[in-house]
Amino acid sequence: MDFGRISRRHLLQGSAALTLGSALGARSALAADTTIGFIYVGSRDDYGYNQAHAQGAAALKKIPGLKIVEEEKVAETDAVEKTMESMINLDGATLLFPTSFGYYNPHMIKMANKFPKLRFEHCGGLWSEKDPKNAGSYFGYIDEAQYISGIVAGYTSKTGKLGFVAAKPIPQVLRNINAFTLGAKLANPKATTQVIFTGDWSMPVKEAEATNSLIDQGVDVLTCHVDGPKTMVENAARRGAMVCGYHVNQSPLAPKAYLTGAEWNWEALYPKFVKMIAAGESIPNFYRGGLKEEIVKVSPYGEAVSAEARKHADDVKAKLTAGDYTIFKGPIMDNKGKAVIAAGTDRGQKDPELEKMDYLVEGVIGATS
């Protein structure tokens, strides 16, 4: 079989490059033709989730000796398995970044078992002990950046009504909504966040409707957690509302309305991964971090952000970056009046309880189901 031979050859090449790397040091390892594959579920210029990863890939392109291959709009079916195999067989990729959540199980796991000498890194943070050792997953505590956005939003809103356009009521999204709201309440204890769930990750029409409906109800600062924030940002700016971005910096879309935003910092993380491989170190299979670890960042403030807001936000940001600040600190009540985190309990960023979040905190208007 033709392809078996090709893949073995590439495996040899790949492992030769790695051995060479550990023998001669980082530079020479990267000087060999190391090919890295990036796979995106949507368009790589979506001003959102996929663009954030594409920016990380672009940072790798600047490193000499690396060849980056990219494929966009790959469905979360066996299509992604075939894309990974094609990158391995036809392009000689030895490190793969299938970046969408739904690529992990069974697709990436299957490929990691099939190509045990190659490295697979998945964004989403699902790796557990039973999974292959050549697979890994990384993710960021982006709720820290949402918390900063919340502070800025709380100061900027005149009505005290904030809006959140969200995809699905799953733990990661709920955690962002809650962190945003808790941040806003630091600035304005009476602030509320009205949330609308669109039901899926990319629903531009529903996102636009949700944006308009929120603004009609008096909301004057909006943020979101969907794959492509572009729809929300542009619509809100057109209606005269202010926005906090998500995934990447959307200020080019609405320079006047953009306050700040919660961004991924993959352009810092991916070169770090490559350097670790080149130096012969292994990337931890389960890799997490927030502002401190430079996996997430906060967009530069827009001109509409007051000096008071900047000072408070910068202050909290400095504490989070230093690693001595807890966002989910008891007592925290949910919006049905039940205590979800008891007084005296601190749930730090790595607390596994937060990964199972199924509530909305007091101050959020909306329901999880």
Added chain:
Amino acid sequence: MTTDTADGVEAVGVAPAADPGFLQRHGTTIEYVLIPGAALVGALAVFGVFVALFGKNPLDLYFYMYQGAFGTWFSWQNTLARAAPLILTALCTALPAQLGMVIIGGEGALLIGALAATGAALALPSMPPLVVQLAMVCAGMIGGGSWIMLSGGLRQYRGVNETISSLLLVYIALAILNHLVEGVMRDPASLNKPSTREIGAANMIGSIPGTDVHWGLVFGLIAAVASYILIYHTVFGFAARVAGGNIRAAKIVGLGVGKLIMTICFLAGASAGLAGMVEVAAVQGRTNANLAAGYGFTGILVAFLARQNPLAIIPVAILLGGISASGGLLQRRLGLPDASVQVLQGIIFAFVLASDALYGRIGFLKGKS
């Protein structure tokens, strides 16, 4: 002229030389090969111009398309794996087309079939795998079949346009799927990607031995051949085609049109439902939103390109599978966006539809009678 062409045919070794009337007598068959072939070549030429406008070399384009779709054994497997669900979903449009119905809701039948198949597997936890798999096949086919029967019934007994109703039923199917997957059927462990529980590795149907292509391809081939025999070589199929040609005439000669519509719609939906079952049992291992990958919609394109002929669906599905398999390589080698593959599909579609006007009008193929 006629003799020259006949000599040409003899050189290829297809026809006896002493038969000058060969082209005329087989004119219809030749047209069925020649016209779509020419349309395909024309579409590729236009796409080449389109790509040249972006400053890429069209010859590179054709080479990479060939390499990505059919150039290596791996590429062939990639192509066939992508073609497998398309054969089944195309039948969902092609079968009702024999009755003159335009059903475009194969995606809905696929989702319901997948859901029913998953339900069957989860309801039989301790049965031997073969029993579970058979139950999944039955459940998937009955689920999908009933779904399209709804459209058929609405048309027959309530006069609702089947095109509209089948399309709208897709969105209802998706809503049902999301509702169940995020509700009663949800695996509590699927935190950030709501999914049903897994059907279990033992119940997966796996790949055709020696390949990476799952059994869905074989199911598709059997279904396509069976459909062809049903439509062209049985009394039932003859009745269906009579009803498709003139429904009043069919009623006058006493054909049970209602029964025909319901049966054909059931078979059509069952075929797409089987595609859904295969996606669960061979690819995903459970049901979640990943299943809505658009196979049902691409199936419509396949059916129309195949002029609703069940046998022609096989090569057309392989062709479209090949185009989507090579799409990745076009992105990676030529830096074309994913949308370029859709442009090509659109051009092919336009050419094939336009070429319909040529049937029976090519001079040298016209019979004298």
